[in-house]
Amino acid sequence: MPERIGSISELRSAYRHGGLTPTELAEQVLAGLSGADGGPVWITTVPAGQLLARAERLAATADPATLPLYGIPFAVKDNIDVAGMTTTAGCPDFGYSAVEDAPVVRRLLDAGALLVGKTNLDQFATGLTGSRSPYGSCASVFGGGLISGGSSSGSAVAVAAGQVSFALGTDTAGSGRVPAALNGIVGLKPTRGLLSTAGVVPACRSLDCVSVFATDVADAVDVLHAARGVSAADPWGRPLPAERVVARMPGTLRLGVPRAEDLEFFGDAGQAVRFAAGVQALRGLVGQVGSVPLQSFLEAGELLYQGPWVAERLAGLDGFLREHPEAVLPVTRGVLETGRRYDAIDVFRGQHRLRELRAQVDQLWHEVDVLVVPTVGTTFTLAEVAEDPIGRNTALGRYTQFANLLDLAAVTVPNGFTAAGRPASLTLLGPAFSDTTMARLAAAFTTATRTVPETTAPAAAPPGSAQTLIAVVGRHLAGESRNAELTERGATLAGAARTAPRYRLYRLETADGAGLPGLVRVAEADPDGHPIEVELWRLPVAAVGEVLAGVPAPLSLGWVRLHDGREVLGFLCEAYAVDSGAEDISAAGGWRAYRRAAAQRS
Incomplete structure (x- = not known):
């Protein structure tokens, strides 16, 4: 392109x-x-x-x-x-x-x-x-x-x-x-x-x-x-x-x-x-x-x-x-x-x-x-x-x-x-x-x-295209370590977006020390919800099962609400995983923004 x-x-x-x-x-x-x-x-x-x-x-x-x-x-x-x-x-x-x-x-x-x-x-x-x-x-x-x-x-x-x-x-x-x-x-x-x-x-x-x-x-x-x-x-x-x-x-x-x-x-x-x-x-x-x-x-x-x-x-x-x-x-x-x-x-x-x-x-x-x-x-x-x-x-x-x-x-x-x-x-x-x-x-x-630039704004897949939108927040982002799991299955980038202000983002510890973001949905009445930066990818429906099979616990695929009211598939984290002291990085607004800020501090 x-x-x-x-x-x-x-x-x-x-x-x-x-x-x-x-x-x-x-x-x-x-x-x-x-x-x-x-x-x-x-x-x-x-x-x-x-x-x-x-x-x-x-x-x-x-x-x-x-x-x-x-x-x-x-x-x-x-x-x-x-x-x-x-x-x-x-x-x-x-x-x-x-x-x-x-x-x-x-x-x-x-x-x-x-x-x-x-x-x-x-x-x-x-x-x-x-x-x-x-x-x-x-x-x-x-x-x-x-x-x-x-x-x-x-x-x-x-x-x-x-x-x-x-x-x-x-x-x-x-x-x-x-x-x-x-x-x-x-x-x-x-x-x-x-x-x-x-x-x-x-x-x-x-x-x-x-x-x-x-x-x-x-x-x-x-x-x-x-x-x-x-x-x-x-x-x-x-x-x-x-x-x-x-x-x-x-x-x-x-x-x-x-x-x-x-x-x-x-x-x-x-x-x-x-x-x-x-x-x-x-x-x-x-x-x-x-x-x-x-x-x-x-x-x-x-x-x-x-x-x-x-x-x-x-x-x-x-x-x-x-x-x-x-x-x-x-x-x-x-x-x-x-x-x-x-x-x-x-x-x-x-x-x-x-x-x-x-x-x-x-x-x-x-x-x-x-x-x-x-x-x-x-x-x-x-x-x-x-x-x-x-x-x-x-x-x-x-x-x-x-x-x-x-x-x-x-x-x-x-x-x-x-x-x-x-x-x-x-x-x-x-x-x-x-x-x-x-x-x-x-x-x-x-x-x-529009705090997140939407250079290619997301649109609904045309009828009969057999594709679905999936929201990614961490290692599946473009250029990140697991993005190939999407692109190798025919996924294409549909644009940047952000979630509704109903989420919190945590940094989960990993063996390699790089950390892993976990997106958790909070209650509607919770005043501490945040809008979080995501990328939207168009994924063939036939490949959704393969992607899900490769998602490790405590992550899973679920429904993510976007800032414009749509519900799309996305990577979510089970709440139990953040109860043991995981770092709350919601204020950064997204995984990339958090890592940039962390790099500047170091």
């Missing part, structure tokens, strides 16, 4: 202290792209020689300390212009060769970033599923036939799969947030105008945003600051007011939580449970919490596709659609053609109603500083979307499509996994130019809820 590209902060450290060069990084990127050109994630990649040449020039002429994105690889959604590359917007017959870089791309290149290529999207950025492209349908990195989300499907998957450190998408109705949710990464949708939309094929010009995908919030904010700026070619651009550059502390914020009657999870109890858990975590970070009605937000969102704004989508494509109707996918053409239903009177009526709704929402910002919503109420497979492409697309946009109409800033962050293994996510929303404050709270949330 190709090596994952690191985050911006990781690569910065490697460049400055670890001896990494941009050329070495470019070679690593190219190895990860082997066979990717023409695949569903990428529409076009930069030729290998060109990427290596830019990396070599960067190494020869620049200092990593002077460029904020020195040697950082990134991707661009293929409705954003890159000089010398074709912009298709997901429609080959529409494609044209861009003469110059979009300003947002140029600023990133000037900051030292390395462009890797252009990514797949729902055609003309119309859709939230990632399945409306003649280049193929992207799937979530979590497998099981789960959609990637759209329209910025390829950009999100490229980041989540570790092919690049960050990517640009666009977001009109949620296209920078839904794909982040379905791939377990961060999606930052800035205030409209902070990132220039010059050189971007318009979806709905008055609402379009360029968005950022990254693996953590700090990276996304770094990209925002490197890329933002007003362009003379962009009449929609707005600068970030100086007084909004510095973020407010989370503890000073008033959090708005939707009323229960306004929340809709489309029968998905797992997503409802995860959202409640996310809200509970946020309660411990903010100053106040209050209930907020969502009716004004939801009604504004309905205007996007059930009001005259769909005619704005048609405005920029009407000529092409009339001349080349066969070049446009039927589902995309059907959405765009609905714009012909509206006349000038409808436009003004829609604008007047939106203004009324915005006034209602603006009043809410006197009572709360930030609103939290689920990013999506439920998830779908590609097969489910194919059964009802319009209805399920509408469900995905329930909590996203009002943001740009109401001039809001938004940050989407992962929120664990449901018991069925589906990714969960939440979105923080605030008034225009609250971007840095939203990001600071989002970063605090991810720190509070």
